[in-house]
Amino acid sequence: MKATSWLLLLYSLPTSHNTERVAVWRRLKKMGAVQIKTSTYLLPDEPAQYEQFQWLAQQIRDYGGDSTLVRAQEIEGLTKEKVISLFNAARDKAYVDLKKALQDFISRGRKSDAEFAAAELSRLTKQFRELRQIDFFDSPRGHDVAMLLRRAEGPKRRTIVRTLDAKEYRGKAWLTRPRPEIDRVGSAWLISKFVDPKAKFVFAPTAQSVPEAIPFDMLDAEFSHHGNNCTFETLIKRFAISDKAVAKIGEMIHDADLDDARFQRVECIGIDRVLKGWAREGVPDEEILRRGFGCFDALYAFLQR
Numbered sequence: 122m123k124a125t126s127w128l129l130l131l132y133s134l135p136t137s138h139n140t141e142r143v144a145v146w147r148r149l150k151k152m153g154a155v156q157i158k159t160s161t162y163l164l165p166d167e168p169a170q171y172e173q174f175q176w177l178a179q180q181i182r183d184y185g186g187d188s189t190l191v192r193a194q195e196i197e198g199l200t201k202e203k204v205i206s207l208f209n210a211a212r213d214k215a216y217v218d219l220k221k222a223l224q225d226f227i228s229r230g231r232k233s234d235a236e237f238a239a240a241e242l243s244r245l246t247k248q249f250r251e252l253r254q255i256d257f258f259d260s261p262r263g264h265d266v267a268m269l270l271r272r273a274e275g276p277k278r279r280t281i282v283r284t285l286d287a288k289e290y291r292g293k294a295w296l297t298r299p300r301p302e303i304d305r306v307g308s309a310w311l312i313s314k315f316v317d318p319k320a321k322f323v324f325a326p327t328a329q330s331v332p333e334a335i336p337f338d339m340l341d342a343e344f345s346h347h348g349n350n351c352t353f354e355t356l357i358k359r360f361a362i363s364d365k366a367v368a369k370i371g372e373m374i375h376d377a378d379l380d381d382a383r384f385q386r387v388e389c390i391g392i393d394r395v396l397k398g399w400a401r402e403g404v405p406d407e408e409i410l411r412r413g414f415g416c417f418d419a420l421y422a423f424l425q426r
Contacts, residue, residue, distance in 0.1 A: 132186055155211050208257055294323055295335050297309065301410060306396055311353060324406045350375075351379055353370070
């Protein structure tokens, strides 16, 4: 969504109307509005959101309160980027909770009763779809959870995966999501070091944004999470990279990215937190890759001893 203006709902209710206050708060939460001041909530200016705010404004008046709906091009003290970050931060909290639930579901595996597991997966899928509907600015966490949900669903069918020749992938543009973290940075490093030394890396929220580029660590991409493998592990297998130090790095990235302690390797958790910190500081995506490559070069050199 590319919002060019914003909708602000300002309202007040009598202090004695506690039940109505809770009802309004729940409705605001369900529609994905974010609070910027006391009793002032914000949504992107789109027809569907405008209609929802109109209905809620009328409901507040029916409760005996006051409401005002405002359309604004700019909000003093809040840049467009800051407003978008407020929406993404609100969605991220929900995505973190959903990710934890999915990881718990996956860790139980076949131990759960089949009927109960199917019902739980259906509930988690419904929760994800509802969250995506109010993820107005395509939070990166949403893509992570989407891939985790695919993993929870399990392989739809078994296919024979052929090994690829790295020579056929030289001098390409490689596409991944913005604000790269451990699996994306590690995968980019692996591509540039073992697959495509002249690789050019670009960033976009969807694979369709740059159709001529090869997507990786993106939903439904060939080079992404498959089964119990993170993207780094998928690349190792597809290009038959047999380097033992790379295999160890793959285990580290797996545990840091999937957080399932499969290999009991904690070395890359610190790198992941540093990458997240650079993203929060507003470091450009290309610079995050450059700095991350330095981390992996040093780690690779250490493991080769």
